[in-house]
Amino acid sequence: MEMIAAQQRGIHVECFHFGSQSEGTTIPGLQSDIDVLFSNIKANIMRVWGDWKAGMVNLLMLNDDMIPQYLLQVIRKY
Structure with missing residues (x-):
């Protein structure tokens, strides 16, 4: 979603998601984080x-x- 929104504004980026959700290390009942890295192409x-x-x-x-x-x-x- 972030990449599409940036491209609509004329900014060409790649987006990488990290953090406990993408790593599969979440614990039920706890709020996990999402780390995002935007990279200019x-x-x-x-x-x-x-x-x-x-x-x-x-x-x-x-x-x-x-x-x-x-x-x-x-x-x-x-």
Whole structure:
């Protein structure tokens, strides 16, 4: 829904949803959160190194068991 709404306003983005609902770690009776990451299509967000694209800003998603969120590492364009 967020992507469609942004596109109607002329903004081209990708949307990633994270958090306990998407991870399947919700507990019945508790309100879980939804974390949303919006990415301008001028930047390439990579889950693995194979997703790297030349000539773009590349951001590698990093996840550590000690940190309950993703970190983005900037990777060189070339």
